[in-house]
Amino acid sequence: MDNALLIQLLGSALAVALLVGLSAWARIARPSPPLDEVAARALLAEEFPDHRAEAVWIAGDAAAVVARAGDLALVLWRKGDGYVARSAAWRDVVAASPVEGRVRLAAVDGAPRLRLGERAWPPLEAAA
Amino acid sequence: MKPAFDPVQLAIPFFVVAIVLEVLLARFGKARAHYEPRDAATSLLMGLGSTIAGLLTGGAVFAASLWVYEHRLFTIPMTAIWAWVVLFFAEDLTYYWFHRLSHERRFWWASHVNHHSSTHYNLTTALRQTWTGGVAGTWLLWLPLSFLGFPPAMVAIQKGISLVYQFWIHTEAVRRMPAWFEAVLNTPSHHRVHHARNPRYLDANYAGILIIWDRMFGTFIPEDDAEPCRYGIVRNLPSFNLLANVFHEWIGIGKDLAGSRSPREVIGYLFGPPGWSPDGSRETSHTLKARWRAREEVRGKGASLP
Numbered sequence: 001m002d003n004a005l006l007i008q009l010l011g012s013a014l015a016v017a018l019l020v021g022l023s024a025w026a027r028i029a030r031p032s033p034p035l036d037e038v039a040a041r042a043l044l045a046e047e048f049p050d051h052r053a054e055a056v057w058i059a060g061d062a063a064a065v066v067a068r069a070g071d072l073a074l075v076l077w078r079k080g081d082g083y084v085a086r087s088a089a090w091r092d093v094v095a096a097s098p099v100e101g102r103v104r105l106a107a108v109d110g111a112p113r114l115r116l117g118e119r120a121w122p123p124l125e126a127a128a
Numbered sequence: 129m130k131p132a133f134d135p136v137q138l139a140i141p142f143f144v145v146a147i148v149l150e151v152l153l154a155r156f157g158k159a160r161a162h163y164e165p166r167d168a169a170t171s172l173l174m175g176l177g178s179t180i181a182g183l184l185t186g187g188a189v190f191a192a193s194l195w196v197y198e199h200r201l202f203t204i205p206m207t208a209i210w211a212w213v214v215l216f217f218a219e220d221l222t223y224y225w226f227h228r229l230s231h232e233r234r235f236w237w238a239s240h241v242n243h244h245s246s247t248h249y250n251l252t253t254a255l256r257q258t259w260t261g262g263v264a265g266t267w268l269l270w271l272p273l274s275f276l277g278f279p280p281a282m283v284a285i286q287k288g289i290s291l292v293y294q295f296w297i298h299t300e301a302v303r304r305m306p307a308w309f310e311a312v313l314n315t316p317s318h319h320r321v322h323h324a325r326n327p328r329y330l331d332a333n334y335a336g337i338l339i340i341w342d343r344m345f346g347t348f349i350p351e352d353d354a355e356p357c358r359y360g361i362v363r364n365l366p367s368f369n370l371l372a373n374v375f376h377e378w379i380g381i382g383k384d385l386a387g388s389r390s391p392r393e394v395i396g397y398l399f400g401p402p403g404w405s406p407d408g409s410r411e412t413s414h415t416l417k418a419r420w421r422a423r424e425e426v427r428g429k430g431a432s433l434p
Contacts, residue, residue, distance in 0.1 A: 005183075009176070009179075009180070012140075012176050012179070013176065015144055015172075016169070016172040016173060016176060019144065019147055019148070019151075019168065019172060019252070020165050020168055020169045020172065022148060022151050023151055023163035023164075023165045023168045023252075024165040026151045026152070026154065026155040026163060027155075028151065028154045028155055028161060028162055028163050029162060029163065029164045029165075030162045030164070046358070049419075049420075049423060050419060050423075077366075079247075079364070079365075079366060079367070079368075080164040080166055080167055080247070080368070081162070081164045082164075082247045082360075082364070084364050084365070084366045085363075085364070086363070086366075109363075109366070110366030110367070111366075112366070
């Protein structure tokens with residue numbers, strides 16, 4: 001690797017670091033307040049327009065949602081200032097066991113870890 | 129190996145200044161832009177990695193172009209203005225078909241999906257470039273230009289000009305350009321639609337510089353202010369992991385091929401539309417759009433659908 005290329009790469013890496021730092025300083029991420037039932041249902045309707053959420057379970061930190069739609073579990077969890085959406089078989093999702101205040105949904109692509117807080121798991125109200 | 133005049137290299141300082149401006153204008157409420165630092169980091173590192181990946185394959189690509197040029201049909205002078213005008217249109221048309229192929233066939237989507245994996249739409253998204261384009265072989269589509277007689281350096285420069293043009297359209301800060309501009313050229317509005325994951329906007333606006341190709345080939349969809357663009361891919365990635373961003377679709381193809389039971393399945397998984405599956409159980413753009421249309425029909429909005 002010649003010196004010019006090395007300098008160019010190091011300069012680029014420095015520029016990346018400075019730009020990321022600037023974007024962090026600016027605090028201009030999308031507003032994404034903790035989820036309540038209304039916000040969760042709106043998000044579910046947007047991500048799963050062909051399914052109707054029968055009941056909604058919101059994680060203890062209000063950063064994730066598990067909703068039942070027939071045999072399906074509709075799952076949303078926070079990533080950065082947005083949410084990732086996945087569906088999986090309801091029975092597989094609710095079979096997950098909590099460990100130290102969190103439940104890892106291995107049946108869901110991406111295997112999110114949801115914080116329980118004071119919320120019961122499996123989600124009784126959603127299973128009812 | 130690149131020509132001595134590389135528009136992309138020359139534009140890098142402009143890219144940096146433009147990103148700084150976009151962030152500052154958004155910070156002080158003067159322009160619309162959202163930045164999530166980890167998302168921006170992923171985009172910028174993918175841009176840096178893409179440059180390195182280009183160094184690894186660029187020599188072979190340029191050598192292939194030179195070999196084709198040695199067997200050219202005509203000799204087109206690099207100094208003639210008419211040659212640049214013809215190349216501008218020919219290269220942009222090539223770009224349109226490259227881009228369309230990269231969205232509508234999974235093998236090439238596996239390389240191009242990287243550019244769409246951000247859920248944000250800001251100037252750093254423009255730099256979220258593929259690392260595997262050389263391997264995917266889409267550069268082959270530009271070889272006919274050298275076979276016609278355009279010098280490879282000339283083609284490379286025009287490709288660079290196109291890439292530099294496309295940088296500024298990755299922004300929410302610009303709502304609409306003047307009507308004549310929107311009619312002919314690719315704009316932030318047109319390209320927001322291209323990056324949207326709303327079913328109504330899927331597989332649209334493949335233009336590089338000129339939007340006329342989409343209008344001609346029936347892939348143009350205007351931005352509807354009543355339905356704001358939601359950015360990213362149909363199944364947004366669960367993490368900011370850089371390597372997962374770069375290779376996830378290739379890994380998905382590998383897993384599907386490993387489970388294939390017939391040559392038909394192999395071909396379908398490789399060259400079918402993204403989301404193709406033997407039993408049709410997965411979602412493609414076509415099925416997502418069909419379901420969206422059905423929902424709109426039920427709501428009584430069917431008559432005005434694109």
